[in-house]
């Protein structure tokens with residue numbers, strides 16, 4: 001499958017929907033990962049037929065970054081918070097919008113009205129519907145088209161909505177045939193405004209730094225990587241060490257004998273088969289005990305653990321993240337630390353970038369400049385400190401702004417290298433990845 005080969009320029013929409021389908025498969029796999037294969041496929045068939053349709057919207061609809069180059073069809077409720085240059089509100093029919101009170105069963109056949117405080121609020125009044133109509137109209141930035149037409153054979157759908165009559169009173173509303181916009185003078189295309197404010201999490205943006213097209217496939221389209229049996233190990237280790245640091249900040253006593261209890265509390269590897277779980281349990285105990293032993297003397301230097309940061313880079317762009325550890329050395333220097341284990345491993349230059357983003361965040365949060373950044377490798381029991389590099393900090397800032405720009409303009413290029421593509425989860429969906437032997 002290649003996005004650029006989809007006919008009629010529909011690659012983007014097709015990929016949004018395939019991405020959503022991949023999320024659906026992952027959701028199912030999370031529950032049925034260990035089921036017998038035949039049962040699993042049968043259950044998947046049932047899941048598709050009876051559950052999935054209502055639970056999964058169009059691919060782009062619940063994606064904060066998504067802005068497909070297509071006509072978007074949605075309910076008024078779904079459109080809240082968004083705007084477009086041209087909006088169409090069709091079917092403004094009496095008995096339909098505002099909705100007439102329908103007969104038949106409703107929740108009030110089960111609940112006594114007098115038993116619910118302020119019950120009228122939950123009935124839905126004409127004024128509530130009018131407010132909804134206001135929401136619909138104000139989604140438009142430039143052109144708003146309101147239409148209605150009788151539905152043949154439906155007696156209740158023959159007249160225009162009362163809102164239609166109300167709106168025609170306005171001198172700003174033009175009636176009759178819509179003008180021919182094709183003849184209008186066109187301005188050069190601008191960045192799409194509905195993603196004007198961009199908030200990246202570091203875990204998302206790191207994929208952009210690796211390859212913008214990989215970011216598009218993973219974060220925008222939502223293609224999930226396959227589930228790995230050891231999934232959760234790195235996060236478990238991280239959570240256990242977060243508890244170690246939190247207790248150290250509270251000056252509670254902590255030593256190597258705590259390792260077993262920490263693993264018991266935090267190890268969550270739901271996809272591991274029993275032998276693998278046992279192996280991971282042993283590895284986690286060893287890793288935590290070694291970390292405590294090697295770092296105990298430094299625990300009184302911890303200033304923050306799991307510190308949430310938000311960095312505003314201007315132009316409506318910000319990055320959010322969480323710093324593993326901040327230490328204040330005896331020399332009064334501030335060190336920002338990132339803990340790495342094999343499963344959470346990422347290229348060292350990506351971690352350097354991450355730490356420099358966090359250094360920016362630390363400065364924004366405390367008004368104080370960080371002096372050092374440090375990668376602590378749990379498997380090798382080694383730390384790699386280095387001074388905060390102002391040039392790298394500036395480059396990182398520029399790269400984040402460029403990423404936001406790419407997101408707004410929808411240009412997310414492939415940046416292949418043999419090494420990167422060979423380990424890319426999406427190499428079979430990308431024309432460049434397919435070239436890697």
Ligand code: SF4
Pocket residue numbers: 210211212213214414415416417420421424425426427430431432433434
């Ligand atoms: S295969 Fe290579 S070019 Fe394609 S998305 Fe992956 S890293 Fe990018």
